[in-house]
Amino acid sequence: MSTTIDIPESSKVAKGKAVAVAPPRPGGWKKGVAIMDFILRLGAIAAALGAAATMGTSDQTLPFFTQFFQFEASYDSFTTFQFFVITMALVGGYLVLSLPFSVVAIIRPHAVGPRLFLIILDTVFLTLATASAASAAAIVYLAHNGDQDTNWLAICNQFGDFCAQTSSAVVSSFVAVVVFVLLIVMSALAIGKP
């Protein structure tokens, strides 16, 4: 009887020792990368949705008007700004939907599947976000500086508030773009390194 009791005890101790002595599994930093990924996504959500909201609410009516015409500028005035609002809302929506996959990457830091899925979709939405941010930046630049050769006059002297609001939306969208680049680089490193 005494021997049968002794054997499981000693095997338990051996198991405990084996776990304690075993070298740490390589790639423990991947969990940290996954957590960083999640936090960066939260920041990008704020930047993208903030950009969409700021642009979408930009609207300025000048306090003077002629008999036939009232001077008004809103994001509706430019097709590019409409594109910007729609795209940034889409990017924000994608980022919200991508959060569960980021959580899976935190729980299972060594799984390649979720990261691969995220890196591919991130690339697509990075392109979308960059396209809308850059095209809106081009229009904002024109609104500030105008263009001599084509006789397009700068409108920011009149529509100061409108210009300030659209400019801040563009800056916010570029923050989202930078975060996307970081997310892709981090995912690539987490997949590639052991």
Place this chain on the structure above:
Amino acid sequence: MSTTIDIPESSKVAKGKAVAVAPPRPGGWKKGVAIMDFILRLGAIAAALGAAATMGTSDQTLPFFTQFFQFEASYDSFTTFQFFVITMALVGGYLVLSLPFSVVAIIRPHAVGPRLFLIILDTVFLTLATASAASAAAIVYLAHNGDQDTNWLAICNQFGDFCAQTSSAVVSSFVAVVVFVLLIVMSALAIGKP
């Protein structure tokens, strides 16, 4: 003497058999991906440098002029188009310099290093290419359609050749953007899958 000759012979045969019987190493498709990567890069070089050259040579002078002014449109007229030319030349230069790394990936399809290096730089230059393509597209759109609220007139009625040339440069740059997205997705799959 005969036994000493026999022993190395039998060991050689055993070695040869072991190699022949061994199952094929997984991931043989990675070489194909690497070759595809190289070909796509060549296409992207053509697209990027073609876009830069097309935009850089866009220049149209109207056949009538006043006493003080001659009507001329060139890529110099728009800061965005100057940015486009510089950026596309940079992207083309990067793609040329990236070819050796793509060749390394063909020779050693299972090496992670070169692919990781390429995926990170590709992401950065994808952002650059998309930004310049989209901002130029916004200006080309304005040149075609004008904007009522800000009284920016469409110039493509007068500068038809200029508009056609800049439009084709923009299309060519978007080809480069699509190729970049494909390159990143392919590299990610090649790194992630066994």
